[in-house]
Amino acid sequence: MQKILVSSCLLGTPVRYDGTGQKLVHPQITTWQSQGLIIPLCPEVAGGLSTPRAPAEIRHDKVITNADEDVTAAFRLGAKKALQLCMSHNIRFALLKESSPSCGRNTIYDGSHRGIKVAGMGLTAALLERNGIKVFSEVQMPALLKALASC
Known part of the structure; x- marks a missing residue:
């Protein structure tokens, strides 16, 4: 069976903004989890952002907090780290x-x-997809299970 990258927040880890x-x-x-197949990651934390942090959204190809702070660099770094982990x-x-502005599929x-x-x-979902990693959201579990079964 293959390892799967999973957003840490989906495992219940308190890393959301x-x-x-x-969970x-x-x-x-x-x-x-019992088989050791999950590799957890929060790209935003991996990119250097704290928890909690200001909510951020993508606006004109930049990630901007609700206080108008540009946090694009941290989001890009987290996406690169996610790709490196997958590789x-x-x-x-x-x-x-x-x-999520990192993980939204x-x-x-x-x-x-x-x-x-x-x-x-x-940003992370898009980078992973561009590099051939199939990304699914939590509402797509049946599709993920089907994709894994066909490997």
Whole structure:
């Protein structure tokens, strides 16, 4: 079985911007953990951001906090570290947190900090996909399981 990169927050680790986790409860996660197949990572923390931190959204190809601070460099560094981790572990699949400016697979927030979601990908999800790593969000567990079964 292959190792899988998983957003740390989905494992319950309190690394989200608000200092919480958002644990994904799924029996397959428990199985993968017991088999040592999960490689956890929070790209934002890996990029040097603290927990908690100001909420950030993608606006015009930059990641901007609700206080208008440009944190793009930290998000890009975290994305590069995620890719390096995948390459070093020969990871071909990732399970990332939807709507995050790092990990969003299908949706991200629109950059206005008003809670409006739009179609788009976070920086880490996009970098991984560009490098051949299949990215799934927590709402796509069935698709991830199907993809893994076909390997």
